[in-house]
Amino acid sequence: MLNSLNQTPFLHGVITIGSFIILMIGLIGVLTKRNLFKIFLSFAIIETSLFLYFIGMHFEVGKTSPIVSSGVKTFSPNMTDPIPQAMILTTIVIGIAVLSLGLSFIINYFKLTNNMRVDEMNELGEAK
Amino acid sequence: MRRFSIRSIFISLIVSVMIVLLLQIFLQFDLVTSSAGSTVLNINANSTHSANAVTSVVTYFRGFDTLGEVTILFLSIFGISLGLDGYRDKFNIFAYENSLLKIAVDTLFPLIVLFGVYVIVHGHLSPGGGFQGGVIIASAFLLMFLAKSNDFSLKHNILELAESLSGAGFILLGVLSILILNRFLGNFLPLGEVGKLFSGGVIPLIYIFVSIKVSAEITSLVEYFIRIKDVK
Numbered sequence: 001m002l003n004s005l006n007q008t009p010f011l012h013g014v015i016t017i018g019s020f021i022i023l024m025i026g027l028i029g030v031l032t033k034r035n036l037f038k039i040f041l042s043f044a045i046i047e048t049s050l051f052l053y054f055i056g057m058h059f060e061v062g063k064t065s066p067i068v069s070s071g072v073k074t075f076s077p078n079m080t081d082p083i084p085q086a087m088i089l090t091t092i093v094i095g096i097a098v099l100s101l102g103l104s105f106i107i108n109y110f111k112l113t114n115n116m117r118v119d120e121m122n123e124l125g126e127a128k
Numbered sequence: 129m130r131r132f133s134i135r136s137i138f139i140s141l142i143v144s145v146m147i148v149l150l151l152q153i154f155l156q157f158d159l160v161t162s163s164a165g166s167t168v169l170n171i172n173a174n175s176t177h178s179a180n181a182v183t184s185v186v187t188y189f190r191g192f193d194t195l196g197e198v199t200i201l202f203l204s205i206f207g208i209s210l211g212l213d214g215y216r217d218k219f220n221i222f223a224y225e226n227s228l229l230k231i232a233v234d235t236l237f238p239l240i241v242l243f244g245v246y247v248i249v250h251g252h253l254s255p256g257g258g259f260q261g262g263v264i265i266a267s268a269f270l271l272m273f274l275a276k277s278n279d280f281s282l283k284h285n286i287l288e289l290a291e292s293l294s295g296a297g298f299i300l301l302g303v304l305s306i307l308i309l310n311r312f313l314g315n316f317l318p319l320g321e322v323g324k325l326f327s328g329g330v331i332p333l334i335y336i337f338v339s340i341k342v343s344a345e346i347t348s349l350v351e352y353f354i355r356i357k358d359v360k
Contacts, residue, residue, distance in 0.1 A: 016154050020147075057157070058165075066169060066181035067255065068322055075173040075181065081165030086185035090197050093259055093342075097204035100349055104208040107356065 008061045015056030022049035034117045036106045040099060047095045051088050058084045177319040178252040178328035186257070187334040191313035194334075195298060198341055202295070205345045205352075212352050219357040223277035233275040240268035248339040252328040258335035262342030269347045273354050282351055287344050294340035301330055301337070 004010075022045060029042030058081045064072050066082040110116050113123065168189060169181055178184040186194055244264035251257030272280050305314040313334070320327030 012157060013155055017151065020151060020154070024147075065255070066165075067253075068179040069254075075169045077166045077169065079169055079181070081163055082168060082181040082185050083163075083165045085182045086190060089182070089186060089259060090190075090193065093197055094200055096346075097201045100353070101204045101207050104211045104352070108211045 006061055008059075011059065011061065012057060015053065015059075019049040019053040019056065022046075022052065034119050036109070036116050036118060037103070039118070040102050040106065043102075044095070044099055047091075051092065054084055054088055173322075176315065176328060176331060177322050178331050179323050180252050180254065180257075183252045183257050183331060183335065184328070187331045187338075188313070188315065191302075191334065194338065195302070195313075198295065198298070198338060201342065201345055202291075205349055208349065208352055212356065218355040220273060220277040220355050221357050222274055222354055224274055226275070229275045233271055237268050237272060240271065241265055244268065244339075244343070248336060249325070249332065251335040251339075252331050253323065253325070258338035259342055262339040263346055265339075265343040266346035266350060270350050270354075273350065282347065284348070287348055290340055291344040294337045294344070298334060298337045298341070301333060305330070 026042045026044075026046035026049060029045065030039055033039055033042065060080065063078055063080045066075075066079040066085075068075060072079075106116065115121065168185060172178070172181050172184050176184040176188050178188070244261045246261075247256035247264060248258055248261030251261065269282070302313045305316050306312055308314075308316040313330070315329040315331070317329040317333075319329050
């Protein structure tokens with residue numbers, strides 16, 4: 001019975017729906033939270049869902065990881081695609097860089113204005 | 129009891145219908161039989177002799193891209209250091225007074241650094257590599273910051289020297305490859321045997337340079353964020 005669940009289309013469906021749920025959690029956090037830290041960490045959650053989707057959709061049942069080891073002697077088409085994993089490695093590093101830069105901007109903003117809430121920002125002097 | 133207005137119920141109904149329609153589009157997929165990845169796997173057996181195909185994609189087939197990625201990380205840390213105006217005369221905000229942690233960190237620190245070096249050096253043989261090992265080494269420094277709150281501070285001239293020399297080494301490998309093979313970041317060293325430690329030509333060297341750069345940058349990033357309170 002469990003063998004019927006261990007099929008590639010079913011697992012792709014699970015990964016799609018699961019990463020969509022994580023994306024929704026992140027979007028709800030971005031749209032409803034007022035704290036700037038929470039908004040940026042919600043962006044990080046959205047990024048995580050994209051990583052999961054990108055890696056998971058290139059997984060197929062029965063394929064090994066693209067590494068030659070003691071069990072797998074040669075490179076063959078029976079390995080998963082290495083290019084999405086390498087691209088997601090790049091994306092994770094860039095995500096860390098951008099997130100830390102944004103958090104440092106938030107810290108500087110808090111030091112300047114003593115305010116971290118989006119709905120109380122009034123630096124551009126909008127009319128009340 | 130919280131009351132729901134008709135408008136919010138209507139909006140949530142519309143959103144859920146749209147999500148169901150969107151998921152129907154997402155869930156229609158076909159399996160791709162041949163892609164760029166299978167071509168890369170075919171080339172990889174003869175051209176790089178690196179046991180880990182992901183490593184050879186990151187450092188050889190997309191080596192120029194990795195150079196840009198490391199540059200983005202450096203620029204981000206540079207912007208943070210401009211904004212958070214220095215690490216001097218700042219207090220650590222995570223000051224744990226835990227004697228168990230203080231005693232254990234002297235044993236744990238070299239072990240974590242050793243594990244990071246292992247992950248880096250075996251990056252072309254097993255899962256892992258320069259970025260992962262660099263972050264592991266930075267986590268060892270994070271443990272030091274947590275345990276010895278204000279007694280531990282980094283020597284920033286050594287950190288900057290390591291970072292700039294590793295970045296220069298990466299570019300030097302590319303320029304040497306231009307002089308020898310007439311293309312940027314080519315493999316001009318002997319390839320060796322697949323699965324051995326000294327194999328893959330230039331790939332382990334590139335990953336070692338990347339790992340030194342990443343560990344120095346993430347360590348200084350940790351210090352910028354953990355040592356943030358002004359001394360009154």
